[in-house]
Amino acid sequence: MARVTIELYGIPRLRAGVASVTVRAASVREALVALGQQHPCLEGSIVCQGLPVPAYRVALNGDLAPLPNAQTLRDGDVLLLLATDAGG
Amino acid sequence: MFWVRVFALSVPGYHGRYLRIDAQSACAECVPLRSATLQRWIGGVGLGVRLLMLENRPGIDPLAPDSALIVALSPLVGSPLTTSAKFAVVGKSPLTQRVCDALSSSHFALAAKRAGVDALVIRGAWTRPVVLLIDGQDRDVPLVTLRDARDLWGLPAAETETRLRATLGPEWHIAAIGPAGEALIPFATISHDGRHAGRGGLGAVLGSKRVKALAVRGNRRTALADPAQVVRLARDLSARSFGPATEKYRELGTVANLLVFNRLDALPTRNFASGQFEAAEALAAVDLAPARRLARKSCAACTIGCEHLYPSRDGSAVRLEYESLFALGPLCGVSDPTVVLEAAALCDRLGLDTISTGGTIAFAMEAARRGWLDPGLPSGRRLVFGDGAALLEAIGLIVTRNALGALLSLGCRRLAETLGGAAPDHAMHVKGLELPGYDPRALHAMALGLAVAARGADHNRSGAYEADFAGQTHRRQGDHRSAAAAIDAEDRAALIDSLILCKFLRGTIPNLYQTAAVMLSAVTGWTFQPDDLLSRARAIVDLRRAFNEREGATPAEDTLPPALLSDTDDPTDPTPRLSRDRLHSLLAAYYQQRGWTPDGWLPAHRRAELLAEIEEPPLRG
Numbered sequence: 001m002a003r004v005t006i007e008l009y010g011i012p013r014l015r016a017g018v019a020s021v022t023v024r025a026a027s028v029r030e031a032l033v034a035l036g037q038q039h040p041c042l043e044g045s046i047v048c049q050g051l052p053v054p055a056y057r058v059a060l061n062g063d064l065a066p067l068p069n070a071q072t073l074r075d076g077d078v079l080l081l082l083a084t085d086a087g088g
Numbered sequence: 089m090f091w092v093r094v095f096a097l098s099v100p101g102y103h104g105r106y107l108r109i110d111a112q113s114a115c116a117e118c119v120p121l122r123s124a125t126l127q128r129w130i131g132g133v134g135l136g137v138r139l140l141m142l143e144n145r146p147g148i149d150p151l152a153p154d155s156a157l158i159v160a161l162s163p164l165v166g167s168p169l170t171t172s173a174k175f176a177v178v179g180k181s182p183l184t185q186r187v188c189d190a191l192s193s194s195h196f197a198l199a200a201k202r203a204g205v206d207a208l209v210i211r212g213a214w215t216r217p218v219v220l221l222i223d224g225q226d227r228d229v230p231l232v233t234l235r236d237a238r239d240l241w242g243l244p245a246a247e248t249e250t251r252l253r254a255t256l257g258p259e260w261h262i263a264a265i266g267p268a269g270e271a272l273i274p275f276a277t278i279s280h281d282g283r284h285a286g287r288g289g290l291g292a293v294l295g296s297k298r299v300k301a302l303a304v305r306g307n308r309r310t311a312l313a314d315p316a317q318v319v320r321l322a323r324d325l326s327a328r329s330f331g332p333a334t335e336k337y338r339e340l341g342t343v344a345n346l347l348v349f350n351r352l353d354a355l356p357t358r359n360f361a362s363g364q365f366e367a368a369e370a371l372a373a374v375d376l377a378p379a380r381r382l383a384r385k386s387c388a389a390c391t392i393g394c395e396h397l398y399p400s401r402d403g404s405a406v407r408l409e410y411e412s413l414f415a416l417g418p419l420c421g422v423s424d425p426t427v428v429l430e431a432a433a434l435c436d437r438l439g440l441d442t443i444s445t446g447g448t449i450a451f452a453m454e455a456a457r458r459g460w461l462d463p464g465l466p467s468g469r470r471l472v473f474g475d476g477a478a479l480l481e482a483i484g485l486i487v488t489r490n491a492l493g494a495l496l497s498l499g500c501r502r503l504a505e506t507l508g509g510a511a512p513d514h515a516m517h518v519k520g521l522e523l524p525g526y527d528p529r530a531l532h533a534m535a536l537g538l539a540v541a542a543r544g545a546d547h548n549r550s551g552a553y554e555a556d557f558a559g560q561t562h563r564r565q566g567d568h569r570s571a572a573a574a575i576d577a578e579d580r581a582a583l584i585d586s587l588i589l590c591k592f593l594r595g596t597i598p599n600l601y602q603t604a605a606v607m608l609s610a611v612t613g614w615t616f617q618p619d620d621l622l623s624r625a626r627a628i629v630d631l632r633r634a635f636n637e638r639e640g641a642t643p644a645e646d647t648l649p650p651a652l653l654s655d656t657d658d659p660t661d662p663t664p665r666l667s668r669d670r671l672h673s674l675l676a677a678y679y680q681q682r683g684w685t686p687d688g689w690l691p692a693h694r695r696a697e698l699l700a701e702i703e704e705p706p707l708r709g
């Protein structure tokens with residue numbers, strides 16, 4: 001399992017009270033499950049059983065291309081949890 | 089004032105007429121609007137630009153007396169649809185010399201519509217400061233009277249509103265200019281209830297007419313063609329507006345963009361020297377400390393409520409949005425949130441557009457750093473990046489045009505032209521309008537959107553950044569998909585700004601054209617189809633282009649500041665870049681997909697078709 005950082009912005013950061021979370025996960029799905037376990041306040045409203053809810057998305061290492069949930073992760077990867085409605 | 093009464097046919101959603109007030113002839117008249125005109129241009133910016141084409145002669149000086157200033161309403165204003173209490177202010181910009189349409193919201197829109205018209209057109213100039221009182225209360229035709237405004241001249245817009253409502257009564261709603269509009273600063277705003285029709289300097293156009301404020305009231309409501317359906321749609325839209333797609337706006341406001349943009353190298357810093365600000369976290373304390381927030385507010389008839397008020401140093405409440413935060417913070421290298429709040433409050437009081445103010449001062453800071461400009465301020469401070477006190481002092485100089493203020497009052501393009509040499513390459517504007525807080529080198533679809541926008545560098549008329557952020561296009565390797573995304577964003581904005589609805593609803597409306605067709609049909613009783621609305625949105629984009637071409641614009645204006653363009657733009661390079669070649673190919677794809685000529689002009693037949701509709705003889709009753 002890779003050691004992965006999940007950076008939080010906006011509402012998730014406000015709710016969790018931290019800017020980033022470190023988890024051990026082999027895939028994006030596992031990382032988001034771990035995030036929900038570490039911060040139950042995010043489970044249901046931001047992530048739901050390893051998937052971001054529709055108002056959120058995940059980017060890998062700053063690349064905003066759509067990311068499959070099964071995407072395998074490597075040590076040192078950084079996931080950004082972003083609102084889909086960026087800008088405005 | 090005296091009256092020419094003209095017959096007008098009211099249809100659901102519309103009054104079917106506009107009010108033209110002309111100082112030169114001391115005449116106010118209601119001019120009927122054809123149903124075909126309303127169906128085609130809808131309202132808001134569409135109707136406003138259409139009227140501007142008719143009311144302005146080509147090549148006019150925007151500050152000349154007969155330059156028209158238009159306030160356009162829309163069929164949805166006054167309906168129960170959330171966020172629909174909005175108005176568009178349209179005119180020729182003194183900053184860009186191109187078309188300008190700026191939106192604002194709240195009770196002024198509702199009261200102006202209840203005055204019994206779909207738009208106001210103001211022409212001419214008065215010899216002394218006045219308030220135009222437009223009274224549609226218990227009248228078939230609104231009565232226009234003048235109130236001497238010498239006692240209000242020099243006051244901030246907010247204080248003008250307060251004083252006028254105290255004497256006129258609470259049913260009156262006011263849109264006013266501040267000292268910047270009076271001083272004809274080309275980036276002066278028109279404000280109502282603390283919100284500004286901000287970009288492009290239309291406050292100076294009103295100031296050139298010596299109109300301190302417009303005051304409106306009325307009780308003429310337009311009918312709804314299918315009230316039950318409108319109520320159903322309104323309930324559904326309100327319910328969706330409470331959902332997670334708008335949570336960011338409700339809980340944090342747009343300032344939440346700061347850290348995300350910073351992370352993605354898209355936060356313009358120190359006059360676009362970089363897309364990352366090392367002190368972004370310090371500034372973001374504003375967005376992530378709700379305990380610090382004083383209050384949350386919303387425009388009239390809005391269920392989202394994105395306005396977040398923070399206390400300034402003196403304890404007064406300051407509204408802060410991302411664009412003000414970026415422009416008065418990172419763009420000027422300022423990292424102290426207290427200074428940014430104070431700068432935003434000062435711009436509000438003076439009636440200055442925060443983006444143009446920050447953009448111009450940031451450019452002056454860069455010019456000073458390069459030795460092109462003496463950065464000395466009257467206090468002895470120097471205008472350098474990161475000096476918050478210097479930023480505040482510089483803002484204060486703009487309206488009086490004291491010392492460096494004379495140069496800053498020009499806006500960054502004219503300031504750079506005055507300095508000459510290489511300075512214009514570093515002035516961050518498109519068509520004279522200072523760039524908003526999206527670094528185009530990291531967002532290539534947005535880069536194109538900024539380059540082609542008719543009113544100049546504009547994040548409100550082109551939301552192409554959505555495609556960049558959503559990963560629908562390669563944000564650092566833009567291609568024909570970026571062009572398609574820029575067109576889509578521009579078309580959607582043209583429709584939303586004509587309906588008018590708030591763009592913060594966009595995440596809650598999956599199929600805009602379909603939803604808008606249902607809304608407009610229910611309100612007006614006319615049948616709108618989604619495809620027709622797309623054509624109309626495109627016609628609005630073309631009409632703005634036609635206006636600019638009539639004013640002498642050429643496709644060479646569709647570009648970005650030379651300092652932002654590079655020879656190459658390898659996406660693996662850690663620093664985002666946009667090459668000149670890529671911008672050219674994006675423009676070529678945009679022109680081709682728009683159906684314009686390969687070199688970027690409106691096709692002659694298209695221009696002729698638009699102008700023929702504009703030149704139809706006016707209706708007479």
Ligand code: SF4
Pocket residue numbers: 171193337385386387390391392393394395590591592
């Ligand atoms: S979301 Fe914000 S800007 Fe839009 S209508 Fe509501 S309060 Fe006004």
